[in-house]
Amino acid sequence: MDAFLINVLNGLSWGMLLFLISMGLTTVFGVMGVLNFAHGSLFMLGAYICLQLMRWSGSFWIGLLLGPPVVAALSVFIERFLLRPLYDRDASFQLLLTFGVMLFLDDGVRILWGPAYHVVNPPEMLAGIVHIFSQSYPVYRIFLVILGPLVGIALWAFFTFTRWGKILRAAAMDRQMAEIIGVRVPILFTAVFAFGAWLAALGGALAAPHQSVGPAMGEHVIIESFIVVVIGGMGSFPGAFIGAIILGLLNSFGTTLMPNIHNALPYILLTVILLTRPKGLFGGET
Amino acid sequence: MKNLSALSVISVSLLLLFLLVAPVFLSTYWIITLTEILIMSLFAMSFNLLFGYTGLLSFGQAGFFGAGGYFAVLMLLHGPESLWAALAAAIVGSCILSIVIGWLCVRLDEIYFAILTLGFGMMLFTIAHNWRSVTGGSDGLGNFILPTVSFIHWRISLSHPKHFYFLVLAVTTLGAGLLWRVVRSPFGLLLRAARENSNRIDFVGANVRSVRLLAFVIAGVLAGIAGALFALFNRIASPEMLHWSFSGKAVLMTILGGSGVLIGPGVGAAIFFVLEHLITMFTTNWMIILGAILVVLVLIFPKGVLGSALNILSRKK
Numbered sequence: 366m367d368a369f370l371i372n373v374l375n376g377l378s379w380g381m382l383l384f385l386i387s388m389g390l391t392t393v394f395g396v397m398g399v400l401n402f403a404h405g406s407l408f409m410l411g412a413y414i415c416l417q418l419m420r421w422s423g424s425f426w427i428g429l430l431l432g433p434p435v436v437a438a439l440s441v442f443i444e445r446f447l448l449r450p451l452y453d454r455d456a457s458f459q460l461l462l463t464f465g466v467m468l469f470l471d472d473g474v475r476i477l478w479g480p481a482y483h484v485v486n487p488p489e490m491l492a493g494i495v496h497i498f499s500q501s502y503p504v505y506r507i508f509l510v511i512l513g514p515l516v517g518i519a520l521w522a523f524f525t526f527t528r529w530g531k532i533l534r535a536a537a538m539d540r541q542m543a544e545i546i547g548v549r550v551p552i553l554f555t556a557v558f559a560f561g562a563w564l565a566a567l568g569g570a571l572a573a574p575h576q577s578v579g580p581a582m583g584e585h586v587i588i589e590s591f592i593v594v595v596i597g598g599m600g601s602f603p604g605a606f607i608g609a610i611i612l613g614l615l616n617s618f619g620t621t622l623m624p625n626i627h628n629a630l631p632y633i634l635l636t637v638i639l640l641t642r643p644k645g646l647f648g649g650e651t
Numbered sequence: 652m653k654n655l656s657a658l659s660v661i662s663v664s665l666l667l668l669f670l671l672v673a674p675v676f677l678s679t680y681w682i683i684t685l686t687e688i689l690i691m692s693l694f695a696m697s698f699n700l701l702f703g704y705t706g707l708l709s710f711g712q713a714g715f716f717g718a719g720g721y722f723a724v725l726m727l728l729h730g731p732e733s734l735w736a737a738l739a740a741a742i743v744g745s746c747i748l749s750i751v752i753g754w755l756c757v758r759l760d761e762i763y764f765a766i767l768t769l770g771f772g773m774m775l776f777t778i779a780h781n782w783r784s785v786t787g788g789s790d791g792l793g794n795f796i797l798p799t800v801s802f803i804h805w806r807i808s809l810s811h812p813k814h815f816y817f818l819v820l821a822v823t824t825l826g827a828g829l830l831w832r833v834v835r836s837p838f839g840l841l842l843r844a845a846r847e848n849s850n851r852i853d854f855v856g857a858n859v860r861s862v863r864l865l866a867f868v869i870a871g872v873l874a875g876i877a878g879a880l881f882a883l884f885n886r887i888a889s890p891e892m893l894h895w896s897f898s899g900k901a902v903l904m905t906i907l908g909g910s911g912v913l914i915g916p917g918v919g920a921a922i923f924f925v926l927e928h929l930i931t932m933f934t935t936n937w938m939i940i941l942g943a944i945l946v947v948l949v950l951i952f953p954k955g956v957l958g959s960a961l962n963i964l965s966r967k968k
Binding site: 454466475476584588636 | 755759761767770774777778780902906937939941943946953
């Protein structure tokens with residue numbers, strides 16, 4: 366029973382990180398129709414810039430606060446100069462462009478910070494372990510499990526109650542109609558892409574003390590967040606939440622219960638969902 | 652236009668002639684590189700039957716490529732030591748796999764198709780990576796004896812780079828010829844029509860799914876053959892051959908060369924290797940430059956190097 370609960374906590378803490386990343390991916394897809402292959406690289410960049418700011422300032426919180434806006438600023442450049450000329454073209458070309466950006470960023474990180482893995486210690490407040498279920502468990506993971514739903518509620522409130530949130534949902538539902546009633550879509554697109562990148566980088570900065578920071582972390586996470594977004598339904602916010610929890614739990618339980626095939630489990634789930642409900646669990650009810 | 656097709660016949664013949672006589676004056680190093688380019692050309696052209704001609708972006712093509720490699724090596728290890736048996740195993744194996752996977756994948760298109768093929772490709776990757784007793788796990792499957800080929804009354808050893816080169820040249824030329832027949836046939840016309848407007852194809856009475864499935868299977872089998880050659884070439888079948896980043900290579904080569912021309916991906920493969928060779932002389936981080944090149948190509952030359960060159964030529968006429 367204790368092992369079961371520990372697995373649940375492990376699954377939820379990774380699931381909450383996945384949720385942040387997938388939330389950005391799904392918002393960008395929902396509003397802009399762009400599936401961003403470089404999203405995992407932005408996540409990784411968030412982790413590295415947080416690490417760098419931590420080295421300079423000595424505080425994790427400064428990295429967490431200032432790192433994601435840096436990545437968001439970079440993504441404004443990507444959207445404005447690279448993606449914008451491609452909106453009229455086939456969706457495959459947007460995917461290919463972000464694939465190129467991914468190769469560029471992944472290798473760029475390797476040049477700047479080297480191929481080695483870095484360990485980031487959680488801030489003092491969240492370091493150490495607590496005793497729950499007669500086992501010791503890292504505080505930081507519990508922090509993630511609590512933080513995830515809080516961020517989720519904040520995003521939900523933003524999308525439901527604020528003017529910007531409503532504009533975003535309107536644009537996600539019907540881009541042309543939003544444009545006709547006076548939403549300035551080009552600026553909206555830039556903002557949405559930067560917002561998605563900010564979420565990815567926030568996930569990356571929060572992931573830094575959770576796992577080691579290395580040049581392969583983006584490649585790993587992009588596939589998992591693709592799966593989350595597809596399972597939940599592309600463009601669906603509750604879908605991203607449920608999908609992330611499912612994938613997080615699948616990860617933690619798969620590793621302990623089915624170590625031989627646990628790598629394949631997310632892909633099996635993905636294909637089953639795509640073939641039975643192509644629009645995902647929450648698709649079509651944005 | 653007529654001039655252009657005459658031009659393409661002449662240039663393809665010249666290319667073939669060059670490839671036939673190249674081993675006479677090239678060093679062994681370049682023969683080996685050329686062999687790899689030809690194998691990757693076949694792989695990238697198989698991908699492009701789906702991408703360029705059918706409009707389906709597959710991110711799982713490496714799954715069939717790698718599976719073909721494993722089937723061939725498994726045949727050599729457990730069956731007769733014959734090249735033909737190994738190739739037959741790769742063809743039959745990748746054909747069955749692509750029928751099953753394709754049957755499921757062609758229900759979706761655009762981004763959903765890309766992700767579904769990625770998922771299946773990674774499932775095959777996980778099988779190759781984790782089923783240690785059969786596939787050797789992450790070490791891959793090697794330690795097989797390269798078969799000799801009986802031709803009329805000669806026995807030809809494939810371990811000689813030149814001999815292997817001519818085998819690859821023959822297979823790749825046959826594969827390209829087959830693809831040329833396919834895209835020139837009424838079926839090829841249907842493929843392009845399905846790319847442009849799949850609803851209309853349904854309305855005129857053709858079945859889009861079965862048209863796409865047939866293209867998927869042809870592409871899967873050709874990728875499997877290329878994978879078998881690649882495994883023999885490297886003396887090992889390894890899980891990396893099935894990883895999605897390997898599928899990404901086919902994507903890159905196709906975009907480099909041009910997706911609108913049949914041999915575009917082959918030209919892309921050649922450019923890919925030459926670039927890799929040149930750039931790694933200066934830096935080991937050549938992916939950053941490749942990423943930048945891909946971005947520029949997608950933005951400015953979406954038809955690739957060969958496609959853009961042909962565009963300029965036809966404009967002059």
